[in-house]
Amino acid sequence: GEDVEQSLFLSVREGDSSVINCTYTDSSSTYLYWYKQEPGAGLQLLTYIFSNMDMKQDQRLTVLLNKKDKHLSLRIADTQTGDSAIYFCAETGETSYDKVIFGPGTSLSVIP
Amino acid sequence: GAGVSQSPSNKVTEKGKDVELRCDPISGHTALYWYRQSLGQGLEFLIYFQGNSAPDKSGLPSDRFSAERTGGSVSTLTIQRTQQEDSAVYLCASSLDRGVKYFGPGTRLTVT
Numbered sequence: 127g128e129d130v131e132q133s134l135f136l137s138v139r140e141g142d143s144s145v146i147n148c149t150y151t152d153s154s155s156t157y158l159y160w161y162k163q164e165p166g167a168g169l170q171l172l173t174y175i176f177s178n179m180d181m182k183q184d185q186r187l188t189v190l191l192n193k194k195d196k197h198l199s200l201r202i203a204d205t206q207t208g209d210s211a212i213y214f215c216a217e218t219g220e221t222s223y224d225k226v227i228f229g230p231g232t233s234l235s236v237i238p
Numbered sequence: 239g240a241g242v243s244q245s246p247s248n249k250v251t252e253k254g255k256d257v258e259l260r261c262d263p264i265s266g267h268t269a270l271y272w273y274r275q276s277l278g279q280g281l282e283f284l285i286y287f288q289g290n291s292a293p294d295k296s297g298l299p300s301d302r303f304s305a306e307r308t309g310g311s312v313s314t315l316t317i318q319r320t321q322q323e324d325s326a327v328y329l330c331a332s333s334l335d336r337g338v339k340y341f342g343p344g345t346r347l348t349v350t
Contacts, residue, residue, distance in 0.1 A: 157338060168244075168329060168343035214281070218339070225294075226271070226331070226339050228281040 130229035132215050137235045144202040146232045148215030151196065158191060159216040159226070160200045169214065172200075202234075210236045240264070242342035244330050250348045251320055259315040259345045263332030270313050271339065272305055276326040284328075287313065288335075320349045 129151045138144045150158070160172040175182045175189045175198075182189045188201040202209055215229040243262045251257050263270050272284040283297040287307040298304070302320075307313040317324055327344040 159339070161341070168327075169331075169341035171338065171340055174338055225283045225286060225297075226273075226281075230280045 130215055130217060130227050132213075132229040132232045134230060135233050135235070137237060138205050139237050140205060140207060142205055144200075144205045144209065144234055144236075146200045146202075146213050146215075146234065148198040148200075148229055149196055150198065150215070150217050150227075150229075152217060152219035152227070153196065155196075155217040155219040157218045158189075158198050159214075159218075160187075160189065160198075161214040161216060161228075163212045163214065163231070165211075172213070205234075205236050207236045207238055210234055242330055242332050242340055244328075244342040244345050246345060247343065248346045248348075250350060253322060253349055254319055256316065256318045257320055257347065259317075259328050259347070261313045261315070261330030261332075261342060263311065263313070263330070264340060265311075267332035267334050267340075268310070269333045269335060269339075270307055271331040271333075272313070272315050273329040273331065273341075274326045275329060275344070279326075281329070284315070317347075320347075322349050325349045 132148045155177050159174045161169040162172045163169050173184050173187050186203045190199045212231040212233050214231045216226045245260045268289045270287045274282045285305045286294040302318045305315045325348050327346050329344045331339045331341045333339045
């Protein structure tokens with residue numbers, strides 16, 4: 127079945143860039159998402175990218191998609207303490223369009 | 239416009255009692271999903287509604303769990319005879335057909 131993998135932890139210094147990586151197995155993925163979850167809060171849709179795109183930029187966020195390698199990354203420029211959260215990579219594919227397949231989440235810690 | 243809303247935000251119940259969790263999707267969204275996030279676990283798909291089609295119940299963990307969606311809008315997830323392992327955050331999401339999935343803030347269920 128479909129699978130999404132992420133590293134579980136990332137620690138960066140305030141002001142540096144953070145790069146969170148994700149790999150997935152479903153070659154028919156249509157949407158790829160990044161969700162942010164702050165402590166005690168629900169899932170916030172951070173950004174998403176269509177599978178026919180290579181890159182999407184939105185203010186401090188840059189999403190890169192390498193469809194050949196099934197690799198997705200999220201770069202946060204000028205990381206702030208408020209960016210500390212768990213970041214979930216997720217995908218919806220042609221074979222699983224009715225479900226969002228989530229990765230385990232990457233816990234980002236920003237050191238002041 | 240308003241996002242996905244869920245109620246209650248927190249629910250504490252005694253083992254063996256029944257609970258009902260409510261989800262109000264974004265107006266006009268035809269698809270509605272329930273997920274569960276247990277402590278230290280990833281997101282677990284429970285059930286999916288799409289328009290007037292029969293729901294995909296493949297993720298429901300036991301027959302104590304059921305869900306309905308009335309009038310193609312509001313959904314209720316019911317857990318009968320709750321067990322301690324049912325304690326989790328229950329997340330609802332909605333989307334327009336196969337589009338981007340937006341999540342609600344979740345209901346934190348604690349079974350004592």
